Amino acid sequence: MGALPYLVISIVTFLVMQSLVVVTHEFTHSTMAWVLGEMPSPLGIVWGNPLTMTxxxxxxxxxxxxxxxxxxxxxxxxxxxxxxxxLVVGIGIGLMRGRWLARRRWVFHVVYWLVVANVMELVAYVWMRAFSGHGDVGIFDRATGISPWWVFILGSALLAWALWLFFRRAMPRLQRLFAPENQPTRWAILILTAFLIFLWGSGIRVMLYVSGPQWLFGLIGVAAFAAAVTVFRPACNR
Structure with a gap:
């Protein structure tokens, strides 16, 4: 498939998956609160914009x-x-490494961009917000009394492993399914994937909207994007 058609399809698919992930994220909070008796209903979330994630x-x-x-x-x-x-990332990567999904390329396509949307959230929380003092990680640190360094270090180790498996195993399979001999499409998949994971949902947002020294964490996303495009360039995944 040509680079432009697949790029358009992928962006639309991702936006749908991103909206699903944002809604699911908030409902996971509210459902746990409801199970623990802290909310009368899991439907009591505050709805926002699913595209801008605000x-x-x-x-x-x-x-x-x-x-x-x-x-x-x-x-x-x-x-x-x-x-x-x-869990979504782990299960998704496991499925994409198996044979069943590899024989169903459009199902593979949907699972791939669903995993991207979920990995994007983990990158944002573990690498960008671990020391923010607020939000999900900040609440966890405050409630448990542990240092945010533990979340950052342990989370970074698990996240780095998941990212390696994703870029080294899952992404090349998607490239082979949709662009076996098309280098521009393979590059488009890589660049879009890295941009969404490291910049769209984390690096750019942190640098633009976070004040104080915390904005410097956005540079992690810039460095990770550059590293991913360099290390996992299509020539290395044949």
């Missing part, structure tokens, strides 16, 4: 939980979406 909130009153000493509940509610994203 305005969303799980609707959980964390300050009430901390004031009442329900720190374990706060930790579980705050951290559970990261577990959800990790």
């Amino acid at each position: 305005g969303w909130d799980e609707g959980v009153d964390y300050e009430r939980l901390f004031a009442q000493g329900r720190t374990l509940h706060a930790a579980l509610i705050g951290f559970c979406p990261l577990i959800m994203h990790s």
